[in-house]
Amino acid sequence: MNNVFDNRLDRKHGELADFLRRRRESLSPLDVGLPAGKRRRTPGLRREEVAALAGVGITWYTWLEQGRDIKVSTAFLDNVSRVLKLYETERRHLFLLAHQRPPAISGQAWCEVPTLVRRLLDDLTERPSYVLNLRWDVIGWNAAAEQLFKFEQRDPGDRNMLWMLFADDRLNRRIVGWHLQAPQVLASFRRDFARAPEDESMIGLVRSLERVSSSFRTLWNQYDVHGRCDGRRSFIVEGQGTVAFDHSSFIVDEEKHLRLVYYAVATDREIGEAATN
Numbered sequence: 001m002n003n004v005f006d007n008r009l010d011r012k013h014g015e016l017a018d019f020l021r022r023r024r025e026s027l028s029p030l031d032v033g034l035p036a037g038k039r040r041r042t043p044g045l046r047r048e049e050v051a052a053l054a055g056v057g058i059t060w061y062t063w064l065e066q067g068r069d070i071k072v073s074t075a076f077l078d079n080v081s082r083v084l085k086l087y088e089t090e091r092r093h094l095f096l097l098a099h100q101r102p103p104a105i106s107g108q109a110w111c112e113v114p115t116l117v118r119r120l121l122d123d124l125t126e127r128p129s130y131v132l133n134l135r136w137d138v139i140g141w142n143a144a145a146e147q148l149f150k151f152e153q154r155d156p157g158d159r160n161m162l163w164m165l166f167a168d169d170r171l172n173r174r175i176v177g178w179h180l181q182a183p184q185v186l187a188s189f190r191r192d193f194a195r196a197p198e199d200e201s202m203i204g205l206v207r208s209l210e211r212v213s214s215s216f217r218t219l220w221n222q223y224d225v226h227g228r229c230d231g232r233r234s235f236i237v238e239g240q241g242t243v244a245f246d247h248s249s250f251i252v253d254e255e256k257h258l259r260l261v262y263y264a265v266a267t268d269r270e271i272g273e274a275a276t277n
Contacts, residue, residue: 016097017067023084024050024065032083054079064098072098088255113140117252117260127264128245134192134257135202136161148235148263162189166209166216176234176242179215186219195257232266 025044029036032045032053051061056076063070064080077098081091113121113131121129121142128148130141138159141151149171151159158164164171165178165185172178196202209216230248237243244266252260 014067016094017065019094019097020065020080020084023086023090027085031085050080050083053083056080111137111139114253114256114258117258120252120260124262127262129260129262131252132161132249132259132261134196135199135205136189136192139258145263148237160205162186162205162209166213174236176236181233182215183219183222186216190220190223192257233263 024047027044029045029049032049034045034049047062047065048058051058054061054076056079060070060072060076061080064072074095077095078091081094086094111133117131118140121131121140124142124144126144128142128145130138130145130149130151133139138149138151138161141149146152149164153170154164154168158168162185165175165182166172172182175181193202193206206220210220232244232246234242234244245263246266247261247263249259249261252258
């Protein structure tokens with residue numbers, strides 16, 4: 001068993017060494033603001049240049065690039081990532097190879113629906129579905145979701161699910177037992193808010209809701225945190241009465257923090273089973 005573990009560790013150290021060397025050699029001195037020079041035996045940057053620009057010791061950086069079994073800090077890896085101009089996914093890969101917990105992907109309220117996700121929404125013809133970004137703006141939906149939520153009747157700036165649920169009675173008054181679901185919904189949003197605590201648009205949304213909704217203000221100050229907001233939710237639907245839906249959310253783009261929220265009408269059997277449990 002130890003031999004298997006050692007082999008895996010050696011392979012990871014080798015991948016780390018190869019990853020750092022290739023990335024270093026892919027950069028020119030001009031890429032990092034250094035003079036090109038006339039005599040350079042090493043392609044790309046030298047190890048000592050990376051260490052100096054990152055503000056880390058040349059010995060420790062050399063050992064890291066050699067794949068030695070050393071422990072380095074998060075700040076060390078962040079500085080190296082900055083100098084090597086690593087993208088977010090490359091930075092996370094470096095952390096994994098160096099046996100560190102991957103850093104959280106920095107928050108961003110993305111506002112475009114990827115083409116394939118748009119096709120997925122359209123394929124769900126009988127299932128109300130929509131896409132949320134990190135701020136809970138509704139940036140895409142299908143026809144079934146339009147029938148249930150009436151997104152197109154709202155100004156584009158008001159198509160935010162948190163705003164619709166807490167500040168606009170056109171939606172929350174149609175949700176059966178909304179006062180019981182509101183704490184879970186808001187606690188779920190708090191998880192996303194924590195990913196971008198300095199984002200001015202998210203802060204502004206919270207401040208606006210605190211001003212216009214006493215229930216939001218009370219629940220926000222309670223500071224409850226839950227996981228995903230899913231389960232069963234019943235709506236009063238015009239011409240149909242009360243309709244129960246099972247709903248859940250699925251990550252469709254982790255780096256852009258896009259989530260697909262999916263609703264499916266609960267069958268009579270499922271409703272009966274839930275009532276007896």
